[in-house]
Amino acid sequence: xxxxxxxxxxxxxxxxxxxxxxxxxxxxxxxxxxxxxxxxxxxxxxxxxxxxxxxxxxxxxxxxxxxxxxxxxxxxxxxxxxxxxxxxxxxxxxxxxxxxxxxxxxxxxxxxxxxxxxxxxxxxxxxxxxxxxxxxxxxxxxxxxxxxxxxxxxxxxxxxxxxxxxxxx
Amino acid sequence: xxxxxxxxxxxxxxxxxxxxxxxxxxxxxxxxxxxxxxxxxxxxxxxxxxxxxxxxxxxxxxxxxxxxxxxxxxxxxxxxxxxxxxxxxxxxxxxxxxxxxxxxxxxxxxxxxxxxxxxxxxxxxxxxxxxxxxxxxxxxxxxxxxxxxxxxxxxxxxxxxxxxxxxxxxxxxxxxxxxxxxxxxxxxxxxxxxxxxxxxxxxxxxxxxxxxxxxxxxxxxxxxxxxxxxxxxxxxxxxxxxxxxxxxxxxxxxxxxxxxxxxxxxxxxxxxxxxxxxxxxxxxxxxxxxxxxxxxxxxxxxxxxxxxxxxxxxxxxxxxxxxxxxxxxxxxxxxxxxxxxxxxxxxxxxxxxxxxxxxxxxxxxxxxxxxxxxxxxxxxxxxxxxxxxxxxxxxxxxxxxxxxxxxxxxxxxxxxxxxxxxxxxxxxxxxxxxxxxxxxxxxxxxxxxxxxxxxxxxxxxxxxxxxxxxxxxxxxxxxxxxxxxxxxxxxxxxxxxxxxxxxxxxxxxxxxxxxxxxxxxxxxxxxxxxxxxxxxxxxxxxxxxxxxxxxxxxxxxxxxxxxxxxxxxxxxxxxxxxxxxxxxxxxxxxxxxxxxxxxxxxxxxxxxxxxxxxxxxxxxxxxxxxxxxxxxxxxxxxxxxxxxxxxxxxxxxxxxxxxxxxxxxxxxxxxxxxxxxxxxxxxxxxxxxxxxxxxxxxxxxxxxxxxxxxxxxxxxxxxxxxxxxxxxxxxxxxxxxxxxxxxxxxxxxxxxxxxxxxxxxxxxxxxxxxxxxxxxxxxxxxx
Numbered sequence: 001x002x003x004x005x006x007x008x009x010x011x012x013x014x015x016x017x018x019x020x021x022x023x024x025x026x027x028x029x030x031x032x033x034x035x036x037x038x039x040x041x042x043x044x045x046x047x048x049x050x051x052x053x054x055x056x057x058x059x060x061x062x063x064x065x066x067x068x069x070x071x072x073x074x075x076x077x078x079x080x081x082x083x084x085x086x087x088x089x090x091x092x093x094x095x096x097x098x099x100x101x102x103x104x105x106x107x108x109x110x111x112x113x114x115x116x117x118x119x120x121x122x123x124x125x126x127x128x129x130x131x132x133x134x135x136x137x138x139x140x141x142x143x144x145x146x147x148x149x150x151x152x153x154x155x156x157x158x159x160x161x162x163x164x165x166x167x168x169x
Numbered sequence: 170x171x172x173x174x175x176x177x178x179x180x181x182x183x184x185x186x187x188x189x190x191x192x193x194x195x196x197x198x199x200x201x202x203x204x205x206x207x208x209x210x211x212x213x214x215x216x217x218x219x220x221x222x223x224x225x226x227x228x229x230x231x232x233x234x235x236x237x238x239x240x241x242x243x244x245x246x247x248x249x250x251x252x253x254x255x256x257x258x259x260x261x262x263x264x265x266x267x268x269x270x271x272x273x274x275x276x277x278x279x280x281x282x283x284x285x286x287x288x289x290x291x292x293x294x295x296x297x298x299x300x301x302x303x304x305x306x307x308x309x310x311x312x313x314x315x316x317x318x319x320x321x322x323x324x325x326x327x328x329x330x331x332x333x334x335x336x337x338x339x340x341x342x343x344x345x346x347x348x349x350x351x352x353x354x355x356x357x358x359x360x361x362x363x364x365x366x367x368x369x370x371x372x373x374x375x376x377x378x379x380x381x382x383x384x385x386x387x388x389x390x391x392x393x394x395x396x397x398x399x400x401x402x403x404x405x406x407x408x409x410x411x412x413x414x415x416x417x418x419x420x421x422x423x424x425x426x427x428x429x430x431x432x433x434x435x436x437x438x439x440x441x442x443x444x445x446x447x448x449x450x451x452x453x454x455x456x457x458x459x460x461x462x463x464x465x466x467x468x469x470x471x472x473x474x475x476x477x478x479x480x481x482x483x484x485x486x487x488x489x490x491x492x493x494x495x496x497x498x499x500x501x502x503x504x505x506x507x508x509x510x511x512x513x514x515x516x517x518x519x520x521x522x523x524x525x526x527x528x529x530x531x532x533x534x535x536x537x538x539x540x541x542x543x544x545x546x547x548x549x550x551x552x553x554x555x556x557x558x559x560x561x562x563x564x565x566x567x568x569x570x571x572x573x574x575x576x577x578x579x580x581x582x583x584x585x586x587x588x589x590x591x592x593x594x595x596x597x598x599x600x601x602x603x604x605x606x607x608x609x610x611x612x613x614x615x616x617x618x619x620x621x622x623x624x625x626x627x628x629x630x631x632x633x634x635x636x637x638x639x640x641x642x643x644x645x646x647x648x649x650x651x652x653x654x655x656x657x658x659x660x661x662x663x664x665x666x667x668x669x670x671x672x673x674x675x676x677x678x679x680x681x682x683x684x685x686x687x688x689x690x691x692x693x694x695x696x697x698x699x700x701x702x703x704x705x706x707x708x709x710x711x712x713x714x715x716x717x718x719x720x721x722x723x724x725x726x727x728x729x730x731x732x733x734x735x736x737x738x739x740x741x742x743x744x745x746x747x748x749x750x751x752x753x754x755x756x757x758x759x760x761x762x763x764x765x766x767x768x769x770x771x772x773x774x775x776x777x778x779x780x781x782x783x784x785x786x787x788x789x790x791x792x793x794x795x796x797x798x799x800x801x802x803x804x805x806x807x808x809x810x811x812x813x814x815x816x817x818x819x820x821x822x823x824x825x826x827x828x829x830x831x832x833x834x835x836x837x838x839x840x841x842x843x844x845x846x847x848x849x850x851x852x853x854x855x856x857x858x859x860x861x862x863x864x865x866x867x868x869x870x871x872x873x874x875x876x877x878x879x880x881x882x883x884x885x886x887x888x889x890x891x892x893x894x895x896x897x898x899x900x901x902x903x904x905x906x907x908x909x910x911x912x913x914x915x916x917x918x919x920x921x922x923x924x925x926x927x928x929x930x931x932x933x934x935x936x937x938x939x940x941x942x943x944x945x946x947x948x949x950x951x952x
Contacts, residue, residue: 037191040197042874044874046875046876047462078189078190079190087190094189095186100185100189102669106188132882139670140848
């Protein structure tokens with residue numbers, strides 16, 4: 001397989017590495033950069049466990065995106081949500097609402113939530129449920145996850161999201 | 170409630186912060202120096218075939234391949250991934266007919282996904298490439314997908330020890346007539362005014378835990394086999410691996426990684442044998458095996474599908490005089506849990522109502538489907554689907570309100586529990602039914618939806634259940650716990666039960682904090698298999714009930730030692746002393762006191778005055794210990810109410826609301842209890858509406874992906890209302906009862922009954938898909 005030097009900007013930091021051109025963003029994050037917080041659940045874009053944020057607003061399945069396609073874009077993983085050890089309000093909401101059980105879907109859920117709220121700071125319950133569709137959780141029945149998104153929406157200073165043009169770094 | 174106590178409070182999970190930041194380490198996240206990658210090569214094209222020739226020559230040549238292992242390159246011992254053999258005395262195991270019929274790599278494929286050989290390589294990509302170069306010549310054999318097919322006299326025999334391919338039936342020596350129950354069913358049935366008889370079909374549903382099975386194994390330089398695994402039962406997998414690879418337990422070290430969901434999928438061994446076999450082939454180098462989702466699906470166990478025949482005899486006033494039932498399940502390709510599920514399915518049935526007489530038969534047959542095994546509820550959702558519907562059919566025909574009937578005929582305190590001879594110690598089902606009925610608006614909606622016309626038809630239904638709190642009395646029930654007091658009086662609790670994500674370690678810490686009278690943040694829970702004693706694992710809804718009991722005992726042991734030492738130091742009798750606010754003091758003279766910290770500190774930093782020979786305290790670090798066999802079981806009950814709407818033109822069922830009232834005894838952490846009920850409801854609704862693993866005629870799985878196997882998404886889930894009914898159980902530690910496995914049980918019956926209420930048709934086949942609804946409507950010409 002042909003290889004290529006790739007530069008990825010993840011959580012505000014540039015990483016340069018050589019990888020096969022067919023390397024998915026998920027593989028690059030987990031195997032090349034050792035950022036294992038983004039999870040493999042199916043490898044085919046059906047579970048959302050590998051969801052990351054692109055340019056602060058769009059959620060993508062990193063298993064369906066080639067690493068080379070992500071060059072020049074800003075990628076945020078759940079590891080980039082915490083700043084100076086301070087949890088992001090979405091993370092606090094997930095913890096306190098009991099929206100985390102086994103935690104395997106959590107990184108993807110939090111990044112999907114970041115995308116929902118970056119695009120729509122005050123979503124209705126229906127909009128939240130539609131927004132989360134595609135991210136699978138087998139533990140919670142989604143009830144507490146929906147409540148966590150509602151709580152995060154209340155906690156976030158919406159003007160801040162709009163000013164910074166998105167979530168994450 | 171005191172500010173200083175933790176039991177009963179919504180404490181977020183201990184590891185929630187780690188999980189929310191992505192810091193938790195799951196097995197696939199592990200990266201060890203010199204690590205190799207293992208790939209299990211599976212048979213994808215056949216469900217039943219002999220391997221005539223296995224050509225590994227091209228695979229070995231791929232640069233970066235370290236070793237390729239065929240069936241003869243690994244142990245020739247058989248094993249059983251299930252652990253029931255460890256849970257019963259040997260004689261009973263023999264009576265139940267437990268057998269070991271699995272091999273690490275096989276030359277006889279019994280289901281799609283059976284493992285043929287293993288590749289060990291420097292990278293995952295190289296292992297994949299080499300796997301593609303393995304050439305296998307197969308001789309296809311006839312494929313059997315149902316018990317009916319494999320039970321035919323001319324069918325291929327899966328195992329000579331199991332004639333007729335019947336892997337299990339209730340053994341005659343224990344269960345005369347191969348039946349579980351009481352009374353003379355034939356005599357009682359003959360007296361019935363009304364008999365309702367139906368055959369129900371249950372689907373093969375998959376746990377779908379979000380973390381695909383992954384492991385690392387390392388046969389290290391000291392001769393220890395280390396295995397990093399997200400198993401639900403480390404202390405049972407350890408002896409299984411030790412036996413398989415003929416090593417003493419001290420040389421098999423299991424390391425528990427964060428568990429990305431279990432639900433029974435990680436009960437017993439999964440791919441630990443293959444991973445460890447690869448590690449043993451490359452001593453000194455760790456081997457990681459990560460399974461793909463589609464592989465996890467075809468090669469790991471599921472819920473038992475099958476056919477459930479049921480006949481209920483009732484008198485005009487509703488008296489249930491007789492119940493006759495037979496669950497014939499599909500064991501799949503290997504024995505695994507064959508002696509477990511067919512029995513418990515009947516226990517949940519016998520445990521529910523006061524039948525005058527009951528006869529339950531349970532058997533299971535080999536087929537070429539993926540093996541069936543443990544899935545949250547362990548036979549209870551299957552029973553619930555059949556039993557709760559047949560009860561409603563009888564009620565409808567007799568014009569009796571289904572809630573009233575259940576209130577009158579459910580078992581309660583003093584009645585035999587799900588295990589005949591062990592009575593229920595508490596039962597709050599009446600309160601569950603009352604509060605649930607009120608919350609859903611039962612009476613009003615039941616009447617309002619009775620006669621509907623139009624496209625959208627609504628219905629309300631009820632389903633009740635009972636379950637277990639632990640494995641006692643049928644199986645071994647044992648948890649060991651150590652509580653070490655540090656010299657500053659902070660605490661380390663060592664045990665080996667797994668937290669699957671339900672929050673059991675958080676709950677155990679809450680219990681420990683209250684028992685010791687200490688803040689939670691000065692207690693650490695250590696899960697280390699070398700250090701921890703035995704535990705039968707996280708299953709059977711037992712971790713809070715039994716693990717909590719063990720924690721209480723071990724903490725009480727600490728308190729006893731503290732008082733013993735304070736008595737010596739203060740010169741006061743032990744009976745005079747008590748502990749409060751981390752002080753041991755005399756009841757009648759509270760100035761006479763000694764701090765817990767002082768006792769712990771001087772126990773460690775103990776000095777002897779050379780002149781007087783006196784010490785500054787009682788020497789020895791304090792350690793509390795419990796090897797806990799509870800000797801009791803406090804089953805929970807629950808009532809679920811479902812409101813649904815069916816579109817009779819499309820057949821689509823929209824679940825509007827579930828009200829789940831659960832008899833929890835005492836909720837240690839209400840938020841965690843709600844989470845169990847809500848998540849369980851998701852699995853129940855999937856089983857009743859959308860989920861089924863399907864096979865084509867060749868026995869190949871048609872839907873081993875989340876696109877083709879439909880779980881309900883956030884948009885499909887109804888409003889979930891949970892009601893925690895807290896009537897403390899008199900024999901349970903803290904009055905608590907279980908919840909985990911109860912979750913996916915009675916929303917099954919409630920939803921099925923609600924659909925039946927809306928349409929006036931009972932659906933005997935799950936999942937109740939739009940196709941099945943439209944078919945039934947066209948047959949009954951509902952307009």
